[in-house]
Structures are given as structure tokens and as C-alpha cells.
Amino acid sequence: MSTLAPVMQPAPKHAQARVPTDWTTASMQGRIRRRYRAERNFRMLGAGAVLLSTAFLVFLLVSMLSQGLRGFTQTELKLPMDFPAARLGIDPVALRGPDARAILAAADLENATAQAANRAYGPAGYKLLSDGAWLSIRSAIQEDPTILTRRADIWVPTSTAIDLAAKTDGDADAEAGFRMLDARQAVRTGFSMAFLTGADSTDPTIVGIWGALKGSLLTMFVTLILAFPVGVLSALYLEEYAPRNRWTDLIEVSINNLAAVPSIIFGLLGLAVFLNFLDFPRSAPIVGGLTLALMTMPVIVIAGRNAIKSVPPSIRDAALGIGASKVQVVFHHVLPLALPGILTGTIIGMARALGETAPLLMIGMRAFIASPPGGLADPATVLPVQIFLWSDEVSRGYVEKTSAAIIVLLVFLLAMNGIAIYLRNRFERRW
Amino acid sequence: MSSTLFLLLVAGLAFIGWVTARARAGRFTGTGVNRPHSLPNYHGWYVALWALAPALLFLAVWGYVSPGLIDAAVTATPQSAAIRLDPVDLTNEVRALATGALTTPFHPDVVPLVPVFQQVQHHYDMIGGVVALLLAFAGGAFAYTRVKPDFRARTRVERLVMAALLGASLIAVLTTLGIVLSLLFESVRFFARVSPMQFLFGTLWSPQTGDSGTFGAVPLFWGTIFIGAIIAMIVAIPLGLMSAIYLTQYAKPSTRRWMKPILEVLAGVPTVVYGYFAALTVAPAIRDFAAFVGIPGASSESALAAGLVMGVMIIPFVSSMADDSIAAVPQAMRDGSLAMGATTSETIRKVLVPAALPGVVGGVLLAVSRAIGETMIVVMAAGLAANLTANPFSSVTTVTTQIVQLLTGDQEFDSAKTLAAFALGLVLFIVTLLLNIVALRVVKKYREAYE
Numbered sequence: 001m002s003t004l005a006p007v008m009q010p011a012p013k014h015a016q017a018r019v020p021t022d023w024t025t026a027s028m029q030g031r032i033r034r035r036y037r038a039e040r041n042f043r044m045l046g047a048g049a050v051l052l053s054t055a056f057l058v059f060l061l062v063s064m065l066s067q068g069l070r071g072f073t074q075t076e077l078k079l080p081m082d083f084p085a086a087r088l089g090i091d092p093v094a095l096r097g098p099d100a101r102a103i104l105a106a107a108d109l110e111n112a113t114a115q116a117a118n119r120a121y122g123p124a125g126y127k128l129l130s131d132g133a134w135l136s137i138r139s140a141i142q143e144d145p146t147i148l149t150r151r152a153d154i155w156v157p158t159s160t161a162i163d164l165a166a167k168t169d170g171d172a173d174a175e176a177g178f179r180m181l182d183a184r185q186a187v188r189t190g191f192s193m194a195f196l197t198g199a200d201s202t203d204p205t206i207v208g209i210w211g212a213l214k215g216s217l218l219t220m221f222v223t224l225i226l227a228f229p230v231g232v233l234s235a236l237y238l239e240e241y242a243p244r245n246r247w248t249d250l251i252e253v254s255i256n257n258l259a260a261v262p263s264i265i266f267g268l269l270g271l272a273v274f275l276n277f278l279d280f281p282r283s284a285p286i287v288g289g290l291t292l293a294l295m296t297m298p299v300i301v302i303a304g305r306n307a308i309k310s311v312p313p314s315i316r317d318a319a320l321g322i323g324a325s326k327v328q329v330v331f332h333h334v335l336p337l338a339l340p341g342i343l344t345g346t347i348i349g350m351a352r353a354l355g356e357t358a359p360l361l362m363i364g365m366r367a368f369i370a371s372p373p374g375g376l377a378d379p380a381t382v383l384p385v386q387i388f389l390w391s392d393e394v395s396r397g398y399v400e401k402t403s404a405a406i407i408v409l410l411v412f413l414l415a416m417n418g419i420a421i422y423l424r425n426r427f428e429r430r431w
Numbered sequence: 432m433s434s435t436l437f438l439l440l441v442a443g444l445a446f447i448g449w450v451t452a453r454a455r456a457g458r459f460t461g462t463g464v465n466r467p468h469s470l471p472n473y474h475g476w477y478v479a480l481w482a483l484a485p486a487l488l489f490l491a492v493w494g495y496v497s498p499g500l501i502d503a504a505v506t507a508t509p510q511s512a513a514i515r516l517d518p519v520d521l522t523n524e525v526r527a528l529a530t531g532a533l534t535t536p537f538h539p540d541v542v543p544l545v546p547v548f549q550q551v552q553h554h555y556d557m558i559g560g561v562v563a564l565l566l567a568f569a570g571g572a573f574a575y576t577r578v579k580p581d582f583r584a585r586t587r588v589e590r591l592v593m594a595a596l597l598g599a600s601l602i603a604v605l606t607t608l609g610i611v612l613s614l615l616f617e618s619v620r621f622f623a624r625v626s627p628m629q630f631l632f633g634t635l636w637s638p639q640t641g642d643s644g645t646f647g648a649v650p651l652f653w654g655t656i657f658i659g660a661i662i663a664m665i666v667a668i669p670l671g672l673m674s675a676i677y678l679t680q681y682a683k684p685s686t687r688r689w690m691k692p693i694l695e696v697l698a699g700v701p702t703v704v705y706g707y708f709a710a711l712t713v714a715p716a717i718r719d720f721a722a723f724v725g726i727p728g729a730s731s732e733s734a735l736a737a738g739l740v741m742g743v744m745i746i747p748f749v750s751s752m753a754d755d756s757i758a759a760v761p762q763a764m765r766d767g768s769l770a771m772g773a774t775t776s777e778t779i780r781k782v783l784v785p786a787a788l789p790g791v792v793g794g795v796l797l798a799v800s801r802a803i804g805e806t807m808i809v810v811m812a813a814g815l816a817a818n819l820t821a822n823p824f825s826s827v828t829t830v831t832t833q834i835v836q837l838l839t840g841d842q843e844f845d846s847a848k849t850l851a852a853f854a855l856g857l858v859l860f861i862v863t864l865l866l867n868i869v870a871l872r873v874v875k876k877y878r879e880a881y882e
Binding site: 042050057063263269297326331391410 | 614776
């Protein structure tokens with residue numbers, strides 16, 4: 001090379017004067033150091049960006065956990081109830097009968113509960129109790145009507161202030177009240193089943209998430225049975241049968257656009273079409289499910305098409321070669337092979353729908369619903385909307401309940417994504 | 432109750448048809464040219480579908496028609512003629528009482544009509560059910576007579592399958608059409624009351640109940656751009672791009688394998704959780720910081736809080752788009768740069784990023800479209816005051832926040848206030864659509880350049 005170079009390419013004049021770079025000089029060494037430092041800095045910058053993003057995630061999760069775990073617990077106090085003295089006027093025998101509910105509704109349990117608290121813990125004793133404390137008394141009576149003939153100690157939820165005093169720090173009054181109760185060993189804080197089995201309430205000490213969770217499950221059920229078949233069939237059509245023409249292009253463009261439309265627009269569609277035009281019931285899981293199905297369907301179609309595309313053509317050729325019809329090729333061979341991929345995409349789409357709030361606000365699923373929905377047409381709310389509603393509440397007691405509901409939601413999402421990853425790793429084949 | 436029973440009976444008939452037709456076709460023998468055309472299964476499905484489809488179609492139509500017939504029959508009875516009440520109100524109340532939706536009647540004199548209503552309803556349910564059963568039987572029997580060795584049952588069944596496939600894919604088109612039409616229809620009604628010029632260029636936004644109120648949406652547009660396209664992108668672009676660069680160019684494959692899913696988790700967290708976090712933790716911290724530094728006009732619903740959290744939510748989105756476009760840069764370009772003696776960071780900054788720029792820009796546009804359509808974070812963390820300000824510590828409002836605000840609470844569906852939400856929705860829809868189209872075009876063009 002060195003001998004040929006002058007012949008092929010006459011060197012420019014100044015090159016004659018050029019001396020080989022002396023890498024040992026201070027200026028060259030400095031230049032290299034600077035470049036290496038820039039390299040290190042850039043690398044640190046990249047690592048910093050990743051770490052910062054991760055740190056944010058960790059911070060988010062830790063702050064939710066630290067507040068939310070307290071939300072699963074509830075402080076209770078021991079309330080000595082002297083039922084014969086309270087003169088509730090309930091006949092224990094009648095409670096075995098069919099009118100038990102009406103009899104209990106007629107009795108003034110609220111007053112009796114407050115009186116019992118005043119007797120036990122001083123004139124302001126009723127302030128220590130949750131507004132829903134009498135509900136515990138009622139369920140205790142329902143469980144064992146004979147309790148009405150004697151005295152009994154019943155654990156009832158405390159007020160938000162006492163609850164906060166027991167868990168972290170309340171105001172001075174509540175702290176004093178808590179110390180008094182603690183000294184009498186009449187207070188305990190423990191895991192509260194009521195939070196997992198109850199529904200929304202105006203009192204943070206007796207709220208539960210089962211109502212919202214059941215609403216979410218019903219909504220997801222509707223979404224799944226509508227979006228999955230439609231999504232899979234569309235994906236099959238577009239990938240396997242659709243002729244290349246303007247109509248197919250139109251379908252493809254619509255699906256790709258729908259996947260990018262903001263979710264709140266689907267809420268507007270649901271409001272205009274399902275509620276105002278078709279007159280479906282407001283706040284019902286069926287309307288929520290329909291709206292979310294329209295939103296989830298494009299996700300399933302796109303995931304489904306990718307899964308179907310990855311099935312090698314040789315499978316189709318072999319099936320066609322031994323005489324299968326085009327429908328048989330797809331339903332007997334391509335679909336089963338693509339199913340794990342489709343299911344993974346479906347679960348991810350469903351997880352997104354489960355966390356979706358905005359469209360459901362539009363169709364009225366933000367109403368206050370105090371009992372779990374019984375069916376698809378009953379008024380209901382869903383978990384994310386419940387979180388939104390609780391986050392708007394003024395009472396401090398809702399803060400930990402909101403975080404607890406978020407933990408439940410995240411657990412569900414994590415489980416769904418875990419299943420999706422498991423399916424992908426276990427069943428998806430690479431050709 | 433009886434309708435469920437009839438549905439089960441129809442399904443039962445279809446099942447019997449499936450079994451018998453399958454059994455009959457199974458006995459077909461013949462080889463060579465006389466070989467039966469379709470497998471027994473297809474004959475079974477053919478008969479079952481003939482039993483199911485007409486009956487179900489009839490039941491659907493009947494379910495739509497029969498309430499009107501029942502109402503007419505109830506109002507025609509002599510008992511109802513005696514009640515001085517609008518026939519529509521009357522039947523509605525009787526229906527509510529009969530189904531148990533209403534426990535105490537508004538008008539006590541309609542109570543005797545309840546048993547009449549139930550009787551008429553039972554009568555019509557029976558008619559519908561029996562006709563459906565007859566249809567199912569007739570359809571099944573007709574199809575059963577056609578089960579012969581040379582009958583092309585498979586072709587018929589497959590034709591229906593194809594129709595179902597096409598129908599399923601048309602639902603996407605219908606949805607798009609539904610979105611466009613419902614938004615357009617309501618927006619046209621809105622623009623009949625408020626001039627489009629005032630809406631698009633007015634700077635005062637104060638919707639009131641009824642038809643009064645000013646609908647100048649410029650502060651909303653500005654708030655949306657400020658939070659979604661400026662603050663959020665200032666967070667998301669550097670962090671997302673640098674994360675993508677680090678994970679693709681520097682990180683060991685093992686690190687990358689578990690760091691990437693962790694970043695993806697950020698995109699999987701529901702937006703309501705981000706909103707709660709922004710409102711409860713980030714916003715107060717930013718307000719305290721602003722007060723500490725002495726910035727005037729600091730609000731507890733600052734644009735900065737919503738924008739920062741939204742930026743974090745967008746990071747994985749920008750990161751994965753950047754990842755894709757950097758991976759699409761030909762290896763030869765990278766190798767060439769490294770061979771010239773450039774360090775890795777010089778290669779990335781001077782070769783890879785410029786080459787991948789169109790893809791990155793496309794990804795950023797998609798991210799912006801995602802950010803401006805995002806609702807819950809801004810509803811929970813940004814304010815409602817329609818300010819036209821560039822101070823990130825003050826409160827601004829966005830299009831999506833206002834849509835939620837306008838459509839919740841008491842709704843009279845014909846007021847300019849509720850219709851304004853649809854006009855805002857239309858603007859949002861058009862803008863996100865345009866952003867997506869431009870972004871996809873940029874990405875596509877760039878991909879072609881290297882192929």
C-alpha cells in the first residue's frame with residue numbers, strides 16, 4: 001500500500017511536511033483524556049436516565065405501599081352493650097322469622113350504640129365511634145339474636161380521628177382519646193375484612209372495595225366476551241383472507257386509528273350512542289363493557305395480526321397441499337398455533353381496559369353506589385373510578401383507603417401481566 | 432324467565448339437529464367419485480345453523496317490537512280507558528310496577544292494571560316463543576332434508592364463517608364512523624349556538640349552565656399544549672432517549688433483559704394512579720418549592736406537577752420508539768464510525784442519533800398525541816381555571832379536563848355547555864389523528880430510506 005499510494009494518488013504538497021502524530025505529547029494526551037471523559041460522562045448520563053426513571057417507579061410504588069397497607073387495617077374499640085337496658089324492643093324470637101330485616105330497621109340502633117359509648121367512655125364517647133358503628137351492632141344481632149337478652153362486648157370501628165391516632169398521628173383530642181382507650185385495653189388495630197367485602201360509603205372507616213371490584217369484574221366480562229371474538233375474527237380476516245383493495249385499506253386504517261384515539265373520545269361515543277341514542281341504563285357495567293370493548297378490540301386485532309403473521313407459511317402450504325379448505329387451514333392449523341400470541345395480546349389489552357377511568361366517567365359510572373351491583377344492568381362503579389372518587393374526598397381517612405384500593409388494582413394488573421408473560425414464555429413458539 | 436326457557440329450547444333443537452344430521456351423514460358410504468362431499472360435522476353445523484339463525488333473528492326482532500304491542504294492548508283494555516293519564520306515562524308506570532323497578536305507585540289507580548299487564552306480557556311472550564320454536568324446527572327440518580352425500584354442506588358453512596369474519600372486521604369501520612358522526616352531529620348543534628370563530632379564537636372560557644357563558648377555547652388549547660407537548664416532553668424526551676441509548680448501546684444484554692420490562696411497567700401503571708400521585712405528592716411539593724424560592728402565583732394545581740408526572744408516564748413510549756429507530760440504523764454506519772476511531776458516545780451523537788432522527792421525531796409526535804389525549808392525570812392534578820399563562824407554577828386547564836368537567840354532574844343534554852364537550856372532543860380527535868398520520872408517515876418514509 002505504501003509503495004502504491006504515491007502512484008495512484010499523488011499526495012498533496014503539504015502532506016510532505018506532515019509528521020506522524022506524537023501521541024505522547026501533553027496536548028494529545030489531554031485531548032484523549034477529554035474524549036474519554038466525554039465518553040464516561042455520556043455513559044453516566046444514560047445510566048442516570050435509566051436509574052431516574054426506575055427511581056420514580058420505585059418511589060411511586062413505595063409511597064403507595066407505605067400509605068396503602070394501613071388502609072387494609074381498621075382500628076376497633078370494645079363497646080360494652082347492655083341490650084336489656086337499651087330497651088330496643090326487639091323480640092329475639094321474631095328475628096328468626098322472615099321480617100327480621102324490617103324489625104331491625106325499625107329499632108333505633110344508632111341511638112342505642114351512641115348511648116352505650118357515652119356510658120362506657122364519658123359524655124363524648126359517641127365521638128370515638130365511626131358513624132357506621134351501629135352496623136356492626138346490627139350484624140352482631142343478626143348473627144346471634146340471643147345476644148339481645150344479655151350484655152355483650154362488641155368490637156366496632158372507631159372514628160377516623162381515633163383510627164389515625166392509632167396508626168400514625170392524629171390531632172391532640174384524638175391522641176388523648178386513643179390513650180384513654182389504650183389504657184383501658186379497649187382498642188385494637190387489625191386487618192379489616194370489611195374493606196375487602198364492603199362497598200362504598202360516606203364514612204371512610206367502613207368503606208370497602210368489593211362493590212367497585214365486582215363492578216370492574218362485570219365490566220371486564222362484557223368487554224372480554226365482546227372484544228375477544230370480534231378482535232380475533234377481524235385479525236383472521238385481515239391477515240388471511242382480505243383481498244388487497246380499497247375496502248380492506250379502509251378497515252386497516254380504521255383499526256390503526258382506533259388504537260391511537262384518546263380513550264376519552266370512546267367515552268364521548270358511549271355517551272352519545274349507547275346512552276342518548278340507544279337509551280341504555282346509565283352507570284351500568286354493560287355500557288361500560290361495550291365502551292371498553294370498542295377500545296380494546298383494536299389492541300387485540302393488532303396483537304392478533306402479529307401472532308398470525310408469525311405462523312410460517314409452510315404450515316398453510318402443507319395443510320392446503322393435503323386438501324384442506326381455506327377455512328380449515330385457518331381454523332384447524334393457523335389459529336391454534338397463533339392462539340398463545342393472541343391471548344397474550346388480549347390479556348395486555350384487558351389490563352389496559354381494567355385501569356381505564358376516563359371513558360367510564362363519561363358514561364356516568366362515577367355515581368355513589370353503596371351496594372355491589374347484582375347484574376349487568378345495575379348501577380355500578382369500577383375500581384379506577386372508585387380510586388378517583390375517593391381521592392376527591394376531603395376526609396383524611398380516605399387517603400389510606402385510596403392507596404389501598406390502588407394496591408388492589410396494581411395487584412390485579414400485575415397478575416394479568418404476569419399471566420401474559422407466562423403464556424408468552426411457555427407456549428409461544430419461534431420458527 | 433320464559434324467554435330464557437325458549438332460548439334454551441331453541442338451542443336444544445339446534446343441538447338435536449346437529450347430532451342427528453351428523454349421525455345421518457356419518458352413515459354415508461361411497462368411495463372414489465361417489466365419495467360424500469362434506470364431512471359429517473359440516474352437515475351437523477349446517478342443520479344447527481338453520482335451526483338457530485332464523486329463530487334467534489325472530490326473537491331479536493320480537494324483543495324490539497313486542498313492548499310496543501304490549502303497551503297498545505294494555506291501553507286498549509277498558510280498565511285503562513277509565514284512568515285519566517297520558518297513555519305513555521301509564522304504560523311506563525305499569526311496566527315499572529310489574530318488573531319491580533317501582534315499589535310504590537305514583538297513581539294508586541294504575542295498580543289494578545298490573546295483573547292485566549303481566550297477563551298480556553305473558554301472552555305475547557308465549558306467542559314469540561312458540562313462533563321461534565316453530566321457526567327453529569322448520570329451519571332445522573328443511574336443512575335436514577338436504578343432508579345428502581353430494582350436498583355441499585362445507586361450502587355453505589364456510590360461506591357463513593367468511594361472512595362472520597367480514598362482519599367482525601367491519602365493526603372497526605362502524606366504530607370509527609360512530610365516533611366521527613356522533614362528534615360531528617353534536618358539534619354542529621353546538622356551533623349553531625356559538626360561532627366557530629369565537630370557539631377557536633376566543634380567549635375567554637367560562638361555560639355556564641344553560642346557553643349563556645363564553646366559549647373561547649384558546650386557553651384550553653394552550654393549557655393542553657403547555658402540559659402535554661412542552662412540560663411533559665421536556666421530561667420524557669431526554670429521559671426516554673437517553674434510556675434507549677443506554678439500554679441498546681451500553682448495557683449488558685443481561686441488564687437490558689430485566690431493565691426494559693421495568694421501564695415498561697411505567698407505561699402499564701393506570702393513569703388514575705399517576706393522577707393520584709401527582710395530586711397528593713408531587714403538586715404540594717412543587718407548590719412548597721415555589722413558595723420557598725419566592726415565585727409568585729404558585730398554585731397547588733400547577734401545570735408543572737401534571738406535566739412532570741405525565742412526562743414520566745410517556746418515558747417508556749419515547750424510549751421504545753427511539754429503541755426501534757436506533758436499531759434500524761444499518762450496522763455498517765456504526766462500524767464505519769467506530770473504525771475511524773470515534774468513541775462510542777461520539778458514534779452515538781454524530782452518527783446514530785442523526786440517522787435515527789426521523790424515527791425519533793415520529794415517536795415524539797406519537798407521544799405528544801398520547802399526552803394531549805391523556806385525561807386522568809390532568810383531571811386530578813391540573814386546575815380548572817382557564818388561564819393563558821406561561822408560568823409553570825400557576826394553574827392551567829386542558830381540553831380533556833374541561834370535557835370531563837362539562838359532562839359530569841347534572842346533564843341537560845341540549846345546553847351549549849354539554850354540547851361544548853363534544854366540540855372539544857372533535858378538536859381533540861382531529862388533532863390526535865393528524866399527529867398520528869404525520870408521525871406514521873415520517874417513520875415509514877425513514878424506514879424506506881434504509882431498506
